[in-house]
Amino acid sequence: MATFDEASQSFLVWLTRSGADINPKIELKDLRSAHAGRGVVAANDVEVEELLFRLPRSAILSVENSILYNEIPKVTFEELGPWLSLILVMLYEYQNQDASNWASYFRVLPSEFNTLMFWEDDELAELQASAVRGKIGTEGADRLFVEQLIPVIREFAEVFFAGDPRAKERAEEMLQPQNILLMRKMGSLIMAYAFDVEPAVSHKEVDEEGYVSEDEDEALPKGMVPLADMLNADAERNNARLFYEEDCLSMKAIKPIQAGEEIFNDYGPLPRSDLLRRYGYITDNYAEYDVVEIPMDLVTQTASAAGINSKERLDYLEEHDILDTGYDIYAKTPFDLDGTITPYLVVLIEALLLPxxxxxxxxxxxxxxxxxxxxxxxxAMLLQLVRARAQQYPTSLEEDIQQLTAVPFIADFTTKEGRYAMARAVRIGEKKILRDVEQALSGFATSGTASNNMKRSAGSPGGGAKKKQRAG
Structure with a gap:
């Protein structure tokens, strides 16, 4: 088995053979001592807009670039959808080992994960009432693997395991726990590393500032972009961005980068709970994006307890796409009500309270x-909801802060102590938001009607305001 550095060098050689143009001013570094795996670092000073690397579209690990795409009917991929289709292709390429064009790439991708899907029950319990626990999706993903993905592998077993006389038996073996785990890992790789790959010729509408709407971005196919996904992310130190061109993808510096500095991408405005769910770690740089969710069932329970007959009104709001499973309240420093409460939650509450x-x-x-x-x-109703939401957490903010002081944050995210510490930091962030909004509402609830200057978010109802991606 190749060493860590040997795998990195083999990967870089493969990239060059695949047509990648890599600036000699950058290098792939071993950052495990900082618990950051591999990262890209500047070996020499880099100027603004300087090309860091250029990758041909043919090197992207995507559905369309895999041999499998031409071996089974296109309708099969359409029925699976983009996520399961990419998992299918990645399984196919992975099990082909050295015969796969992406064999060297797979060797530098992680085989162990620290994302919530791989946490133990006692570790997940430390998240307490955080809504992120309901978004892990392990059982749902496994069900999709068994009900949709494995039947396709069975149907095309002799294609999927080409040349293997045990092809049909191997297809049946995909139901074994170790293969379900492999599917989870491929799904986790996609969640943590895949990019929304814009087509060579874009058909999206771009506004005068060069932005496209989030709804349009969601329709983009996903692909694994070698080397681009080796960049670690940092909201404050982001100094590079990926640009989509007709025949290639180019990573360019968006700030001057000094020799020795790490090159960072940016995940966008993700709360730390989602950072933990998708990438398996947190950083205080993303605390400003923290959210706490008010569940829809808490709203209906509160309304029922107050004697509010809500069915007709909820049906009406459903017709107008106001209802969601939950509604976010956002962190803000210094805190005030303006722009922190999802507008749809205001609409929901006011509709329920109308004479x-x-x-x-x-x-x-x-x-x-x-x-x-x-x-x-x-x-007043929102204040009641916030207080009820805070009571869903077994410990108070004050108790958590005292515990955090007594037990310092563990730098190694992968240990049990590290997972406990990250979970504690996530729930503290959520409880701080609840405390801040409770304090703001305590005075506001008796002051009469006021404007919150809330704007309808670009995302789905209750999904929170999200940063639009600039068209490359």
């Missing part, structure tokens, strides 16, 4: 309550 005659008039006009204003009654 019957006012609701009927609104319904006849096919309108909704204003999303940028919250009434005193609405603020």
């Amino acid at each position: 019957a005659d006012e609701f009927e008039r609104l319904k006849q006009k096919n309108k909704l309550p204003k999303e940028d204003k919250i009434s005193a009654a609405g603020a």
Whole structure:
């Protein structure tokens, strides 16, 4: 088995053979001592807009670039969808070992993961009532593997395991726990490393500032982009960006980079809970993006307890795409109510509280309550929701902070102590938001109607405001 450095060198040789153009001013470094795996570092000073590396589209590990894409019907990939299709292709290339064009690439990808899907029950329990626990999706992913992915491997076993007389038996063996685990790992690689790959010829509408909407980005196929995914991410030190060109993808410096500095990409405005779920670590640089979710069932329970008959109103809000499984409240320093509460939560609360005659008039006009204003009654209900949400956590913010002081943060994320510490930091961030919004609402609830200057987010209802990606 190749050593860590040998695998890195083999990978770089493969990249060059694949047509990549790599600036000699950068190098792939072993950053395991900093618990960062591999990373890209500047060997010499790099100027703004200088090319760091250019990768031909043919080197991207994607559905369309795999031999398998031409060996089974295209409708099969369409039925699987982009995520399962890429997992299928990655399984195919991985099990082909040295025969795969991406064999050297697989050798530098992690084989062990620290994401929440691989945590023990006692470690997940440390997240307490964080909504991220409901977003891990292990059982749902396994069900998709068994019900959709493995049947395709069975159907095309002699293609998937070409040349193997045990092809059909191997297809049946995909149900074994170690192969389900392998599928989880491929899915985790995609979640942590894959890029939304813009087509060679873009058909998206770009606004005057060069941005595309998030909805359009979600429709893009995903692909594994070698070397680009070796860049670690940092919200504050981001100094590089990937640009999509007709025949290639180019990583360029967006700031001057001095010799010895690491080159960082950026994940965008991810809360630390999602950072942990998708990448298996957290950093204080992303604390500013923390959110706490108010579950929809907590809203309906609170309304029922207050004697509010909500079914007709919820049906109406459902027709207008207001309802969601939960609604985010965002971190803000210094904290105030402006822009921190998901506008759809305001609409939901105000619609539930409207007098019957006012609701009927609104319904006849096919309108909704204003999303940028919250009434005193609405603020009072929101305050009740926030307090109820805080009570869902077994420990208080003060208790967690005392524990954090007594037990310092563990630098090694992969240990049990490190996982406990990360989970504690996530729940502290959420509880701080609940404390801040409770303090703000305590005074506001009796002050009458006021404007919150809330804007409808670009994402899905309750999904939170998210940064749009600049078109490359």
